[in-house]
Amino acid sequence: MENKIKRIAVLTSGGDAPGMNAAVRAVVRTGIYYGLEVYGVMRGYQGLIEEDIFKMESRSVANIIQRGGTVLKTARCKEFYTYEGRKKASETLQKRGIDGLVVIGGDGSFRGATLLGQEFGIGCIGLAGTIDKDIAGTDYTIGFDTAVNTAVEAIDKIRDTADAHDRLFIVEVMGRDAGYIAIYSGIATGAGNILIPERKTDMESVIAFLVERERRKKLVNIIVVAEGDEFGGANEVAKYVKERLPNIDTRVCILGHIQRGGSPSALDRLIASRMGYHAVESLIHGRHNVFIGILNNRLNYVPLDSIGKQKGHINEEWIKIMKVLAY
């Protein structure tokens, strides 16, 4: 294998996602396997600016594949939005002769990596690490599968208590502007309604659906709401339902950050390991300023500067399935 580069660095940035540790481990171990020096940067771009960087060994990543969070810690770094901030970050890398940087994060982190490449010639590779699955060009993002499973486990428990009391529960899940966690967890838990930002929320049809359910004595009900839904979150939906249907015993549950924690699923560990391995191979082959996605089980190298939100592209099939199965 051709190998012109000698040193690489890896960081995690933005919201943490389960499986980030597995990706860090894969980058470090693959780099060392190919004879590279590998550096870890603490707290994402903030650590790059503050020179919080250290050499990693194979054992630095022992016993982390199963852990949630990120051993490199993460941050959303305001200073990196400025040219001056990015200049300081690039100097940290240049000072140490680092030839390539692996950025594990979401679309905001990729935009930062794009600028590092364009303004200072730093070769970056992105790995999609976000529970939101809001990046076009990949079927998977590291952390999404675990987050969905966490939401499913929680909603199953909510269903037990909903059943015991014949209640309606309105459950809010994360996802920022994307409805993937909502649609996947909602279908997997048999939710009656799933409200997502990619579709206009028609509250009248939600009310009609609840009335019809009541008529058919289907009293247990779960509505899953994506936090980014344009009508509002679970509290707004509950307020509307309570005003219109005061006889329905309605409760709200906002799942929040539990969706970001916990041991990564096997799938997240696998895709993180695969993406991390290929990130280093790419750098070695001189391919950078791309992020590595997986589409139809094949690697997909997407130019970092073409990053766009996947919003609006939820497969219509899921919407249809949700409607048919909820009846």
Ligand code: F6P
């Ligand atoms: O992007 C991941 C995510 O968990 C979103 O789903 C959510 O909107 C946001 O981050 C929450 O961010 P913070 O941890 O800064 O509250």
